[in-house]
Amino acid sequence: MKPQYKAVVIGASAGGLYAFKQIISVLPVDFFIPIIAVQHISPDSENYIITFLNNHSAITIKEADEKEKLKPGCVYFSAPNYHLLIEKDATLSLSTEQKVNYSRPSIDVMFETAADTFGKGVIGIILTGANQDGTAGIRAVKEAGGLTIVQDPTEAETPAMPKSAIEASAPDHIFSLDGIADFLLNLHQAHNKG
Amino acid sequence: MPENTSHNDLTTSIEIEFLLEGIFRRYGYDFRSYSPAHIKRRLINKMKQNKFRSLSEMQHHVLHDKNFFNSLLKDLSINVTEMFRDPAFYVALRKEVIPILKTYPFIKVWHAGCASGEEVYSFAILLKEEGIYDRTQIYATDFNNNILEVARKGIYPVDRIKEYTVNYQKAGGKYSFTDYYLAKYNSAIIDQALKKNIVFAEHNLVTDTVFAEMHVIICRNVLIYFNRDLQNKVIRLFNESLVHGGFLGLGTKETIQFSNYNAQYTDVNKELKIYKKKVNE
Incomplete structure (x- = not known):
């Protein structure tokens, strides 16, 4: 039976701006499922990544708002200084609770709630980064039966985060950024063919 | 398993x-x-x-x-906070709210969900620098009595002072942040004079009701934990507590837009979520 995917979650830290661009700029405007993304960012940042990616993408990119309902064709980025959580009714929640892995937003927090909400319907992707955030998250996605993908550390701008994720979760795929983009595009096309 | x-x-x-x-x-x-x-x-x-x-x-x-x-x-209860958190919020208060408060003979402020009090003292410093602290009464409330005790004491770890000093400056602080605390061992003790017009009291936004008429209500990063119905209920409580022309300051990612009371407010600062209750026509 073909898996029924419901959401893609992506986490990145150092080097994420370029890595996100590589993937998101190729996705079509009507990409078939919502994408939720955490990029580590300084607390009082203007969240420049959203403007930057919107300038390079067909798909809509926005900062996540609380209680917002997830929709296909949109990439939701976590807000600076807030954790991002996914609720069972496919809406978003924010929290200012303490940092996790020295990070707020934390990739682990978002991935764990995504795994809890979407189970085997979630695709978890870990990209470039310098710390261990995302490792527990990708493990949670795997344990929930979701699909796990990690960027090939040899091509990552900062390899520590993908390395750690690979060691901890034995992901389903280790792809280059182009490989990840192709994979998502293929899923989208397969979905459209029914 | x-x-x-x-x-x-x-x-x-x-x-x-x-x-x-x-x-x-x-x-x-x-x-x-x-x-x-x-x-x-x-x-x-x-x-x-x-x-x-x-x-x-x-x-x-x-x-x-x-x-x-x-x-x-x-x-x-989420008690993560800091002094002059989101400095831009204080800059906006200084520019857009304080000038109007200055025209009032007496000012009542409610800081709802104040946790360990850092943001209450920040606002008190701002009022002091603007010369209206002495005619202001601040009610600082939280549902957690233990955390209120921390707020009452106003003793914070000294290792955060560096960060707070930067925030104070970004928030438009007029003097030196060292004027407002006393460093002792590993603690920074908030200046007693700042406490004079602050009443710390237990109040639960979910189960308690209006307790006074306010000119300013500040409640930041509390509503994000509530579902829509409860958010609406709490905004009603704020609405009933605010005088006409009173100000409401929420967290950067919070809004009254989806509540039943949106039409009764105008934006003072859209991005920083500072609202003004309309004066009745």
Whole structure:
């Protein structure tokens, strides 16, 4: 039976701006499922990544708002200084609770709630980064039966985060950024063919 | 693990429902309308920390051991804060709210959900620098009495002062931040003079009602934990407490837009979520 995917979650830290661009700029405007993304960012940042990616993408990119309902064709980025959580009714929640892995937003927090909400319907992707955030998250996605993908550390701008994720979760795929983009595009096309 | 995931999932959601109901009936704290993902995360963390096998097992301790409940309450109430958090918010208050407050003979401010008090003292400093502290009464409330005790004392770890000093400057501070605290051992003790017009009091936004008429209400990063119905209920409480022309300051990611009261307010600063209650036509 073909898996029924419901959401893609992506986490990145150092080097994420370029890595996100590589993937998101190729996705079509009507990409078939919502994408939720955490990029580590300084607390009082203007969240420049959203403007930057919107300038390079067909798909809509926005900062996540609380209680917002997830929709296909949109990439939701976590807000600076807030954790991002996914609720069972496919809406978003924010929290200012303490940092996790020295990070707020934390990739682990978002991935764990995504795994809890979407189970085997979630695709978890870990990209470039310098710390261990995302490792527990990708493990949670795997344990929930979701699909796990990690960027090939040899091509990552900062390899520590993908390395750690690979060691901890034995992901389903280790792809280059182009490989990840192709994979998502293929899923989208397969979905459209029914 | 023999049970399948969806079975476990259902069991957990039943356990959470029972536990929250139990907490409400036993202690009067109502978390039933909080955002579920947040509550679940906090409860599961607590369960794991204490090596309980299930939330049902933890429930026994929550209901029978008041001290354990108090430690859980601390986990469920988010007390992460800092002085002059979001400095731009204070810059906007200074520019757009203070000039109007200056025309009032007496000012009443309600800081709802004040946690350990850092943001209350920040606002007090601002009022002082603008010369209106002496005619202001600040009510700082929280539902957690233990954290209010920290706020009352106004003693904070000295290692955060550096960060607070930067925030103070970014917030448009006019003097030197060292004027407002006394460093002693590893602590920074807030200037006693700042406490003079602050009353710290226990108040629960979920279960308590209006207690005074206010010119300014500040409640930042509290509503994000509530579901829409509860948000609406709390905004109604604020609306009933505010004088016409009064100001409401929320967290950067909070809004009154989806409440029933949106039409009664104008934006003072759209990005920083400072609203003004319209004067009745």
